Each structure stands twice: as C-alpha cells, then as structure tokens.
C-alpha cells in the first residue's frame with residue numbers, strides 16, 4: 215500500500231442532493247449490504263478483483279487490498295430534497311425495491327430526513343407539475359434568496375451535518391433531477407471571481423442550483439460528484455475552485471443503461487472496421503426522472519450528454535469511409551406505466567465487406583436505479599480515495615462510470631468502456647504503488 219494516501223479510518227459522510235429513486239436505492243442497498251442482507255452486485259469496489267504486477271509477480275487482488283478503501287460500515291448518509299419525505303417514505307414512493315428489501319433497514323432510512331433544498335423550479339420544470347403526480351405542499355425548499363445567501367445556508371448545513379455525525383470526511387453527491395440546460399457564459403463561468411460576483415448579483419439565468427451546491431461543497435472542503443448531466447462543475451470557475459481547495463470533482467451523468475451498452479458495442483465495429491451508417495436509440499421510462507426529462511429544456515441537457523459517445527469511438531476523421539455522417543438519433547419518452555423499469559431500443563445500421571448492409575437490434579429491459587446504485591457506491595468510495603490521495607480537480611480515471619466524462623478545456627474525453635476500465639485500473643495500480651500497464655489480464 216502507498217503510505218502517501220491517508221488511511222480510510224473514521225466516518226465518511228455522503229450528502230446526497232436529491233433523495234429520489236437512485237439515491238434511495240443506493241442508500242437502501244448499502245445499508246442492506248452492511249447487514250449482510252443483500253449483495254452489492256455491480257460494484258467494482260465491493261466485488262472487483264484486479265491484476266497487479268506482471269509475469270511471476272502477477273497477483274489478483276480485491277481493490278481494498280491494493281488501496282485503502284472506506285468500509286461500508288463507516289458511511290453516514292444525509293440529503294437535501296424539495297420533497298420532505300424521509301428516505302424510507304421516498305423509497306416506498308419510488309417503488310424500485312420490494313418492501314422486503316426496505317423493511318429490514320426502515321429505522322436507518324427513517325432517520326435520513328432531507329434538509330431544505332436550494333431549489334429553483336425554472337431548472338426542473340415538470341417536477342412541480344401536478345399533471346404528472348404529486349407536488350410537495352409546502353415545497354421543502356430554502357426561502358427565496360440570492361444565490362450567494364443560498365450558498366451560505368448550504369455551507370452551514372454541511373458543517374452541521376459533519377459535526378452532528380462525527381464525520382471525518384464528507385462528499386457531496388448530486389443525485390437530483392436533470393436541470394434545464396445552462397449554456398456556458400464566460401463572464402459568469404469563466405473564473406471563480408466572475409462566478410462569485412454573479413452569485414452576489416443573484417444571476418439566476420446563469421447559475422443553476424446545482425452550481426450553488428457544488429460551490430458550497432468545495433468551500434467546505436468536500437469533493438463534489440455530479441451524477442446528472444448538468445453543466446455544474448464542468449466550468450472553468452469550478453476547475454479553479456477545486457484546484458484552489460485541493461479537492462476532486464467528478465462527473466457527469468451516470469453511465470448506467472443504454473450508453474453503457476453503446477460504449478461497449480461501438481468498439482466492436484471500430485476494432486473490426488465495420489462501417490456504421492446510423493444508430494437510432496429510443497427509450498421509455500415512467501419515473502420522476504422521466505417526468506423531468508420530458509420537458510424540452512431538461513431533455514436538452516440529457517441529449518447533449520448522450521450524444522457524443524459513439525462519435526468519439528467511431529472516428530470519422532480517421533475512417534471517413536466507415537463513419538462519416540452517421541445518423542445518430544436519441545429519443546426519450548415519458549411513459550408512466552413503465553415506472554423505473556426503463557426500456558430502450560437501439561437499431562444499428564452497419565455495413566461490411568463491399569458495403570453490404572446489416573442490422574443489429576438491442577432491446578434492453580432494464581431497471582434504471584438498480585443499474586445506477588452500484589455506480590453511486592463506487593463513485594463515492596473512489597472519490598473518497600482520490601481525496602485521501604490528494605488528487606484534485608477533474609478525475610478522468612473515473613470516466614468509466616459516466617456518460618459525458620469531464621476533461622479540462624473541453625479536451626476529448628475517452629468514451630470506450632474498455633479503455634475507461636483500463637484507465638480506472640491503472641490509476642488504482644499507481645495509487646497502490648504498482649506499475650500502470652496495459653498487459654492482458
């Protein structure tokens with residue numbers, strides 16, 4: 215083990231912004247796993263074994279034997295939400311998990327009562343639209359105030375949570391709704407000084423609530439993870455703040471279902487040099503996330519996040535005969551009966567030898583939050599590792615878990631799932647004091 219990394223002792227607070235389907239599935243599963251009542255399937259930190267060393271020195275070790283990882287027993291959860299439901303009530307409402315998987319940890323879930331959200335309905339349009347379902351009454355949010363004052367309130371929330379729960383470290387994790395797209399504005403997002411001036415001037419047009427949470431987290435010494443596609447920490451002002459504070463920032467948008475499949479399949483065509491003419495992706499889902507994404511402003515944020523992956527893998531510049539002008543269509547429709555059990559279809563038009571066409575159809579009947587929960591756990595624990603290892607700024611080695619990996623200066627992120635997995639393992643090797651390599655496992 216690398217002595218330069220701080221030990222994973224003490225309590226790790228995970229403060230979730232949003233206590234909806236993904237957050238409660240993640241929290242419930244973690245609480246159940248630590249009681250030995252469920253298995254955290256899909257989590258690399260809990261199940262993964264990887265090779266370190268080469269040749270005769272080759273060994274396969276669990277991640278926690280290579281680098282010091284926080285134990286599930288040391289995690290304390292907290293949250294903010296605009297719905298006042300505690301984690302137990304929210305898990306029941308979201309209907310992702312069966313009662314028999316919730317009741318054994320009911321007491322722990324009931325103790326997770328959300329703090330008042332920093333909320334602006336213009337960024338989550340349909341969330342407060344009664345046509346879709348329940349609207350909280352009253353909305354559990356901070357009083358209307360300037361962005362600057364909201365940040366100060368959030369900072370006190372974080373300090374209070376840390377003190378009351380005797381946490382050594384706290385991570386702030388956005389698992390809340392996808393916000394309306396916030397285009398980058400150089401004056402506001404270009405520098406930390408500009409960002410702070412805009413908060414004081416209460417610039418609501420350019421400062422989404424998620425940015426205020428991220429600012430408050432970093433100011434309080436907490437890393438920040440963006441699980442939705444929100445622009446949020448993907449701006450130079452936040453790069454500057456994370457460097458100044460020496461803290462990791464991670465994002466964005468969990469790569470859980472359709473994009474996971476796409477970034478695993480596209481490398482097949484790229485490595486076999488098969489052409490791709492079109493890729494049509496459509497989804498139906500009926501949870502609250504689907505309700506919010508149904509609005510065009512919020513969908514735009516998601517569309518941009520989903521759009522760039524296959525174009526990066528199927529490089530038209532390098533292979534114009536095979537990948538120029540791919541028709542790439544992405545649709546998501548809200549369809550209530552489906553709930554959290556999203557269904558996606560992909561139709562891929564490929565061509566082979568002498569241009570002969572073929573088609574591939576993928577129909578994934580998935581469970582959105584079940585796929586996202588292990589990603590949440592791994593992102594939280596690896597971000598804590600990054601914190602203790604003194605890694606600050608954008609954590610590109612965690613790209614494996616996200617749809618639109620952040621990079622500095624809009625540099626091209628790596629999208630290929632297998633290359634991302636190699637990046638993840640190599641960073642773990644390096645942090646564990648081993649050589650980073652590309653040897654076959």
Ligand SMILES: NC(=O)c1ccc[n+]([C@@H]2O[C@H](COP(=O)([O-])OP(=O)(O)OC[C@H]3O[C@@H](n4cnc5c(N)ncnc54)[C@H](O)[C@@H]3O)[C@@H](O)[C@H]2O)c1
Pocket residue numbers: 231232233234235236237294295296297308331332333334338341389390391392393423424441442443467468469470471501502503582583585586
């Ligand atoms: N499930 C997946 O596979 C997956 C994949 C990628 C990204 N995501 C993203 O994860 C996020 C959560 O998804 P979900 O299914 O849990 O949605 P959800 O609607 O069930 O939960 C989101 C919660 O966030 C709350 N919220 C909204 N704005 C808030 C604010 N400003 N402050 C505090 N709370 C706020 C909402 O009230 C809601 O309870 C969404 O952005 C979704 O796009 C999910």
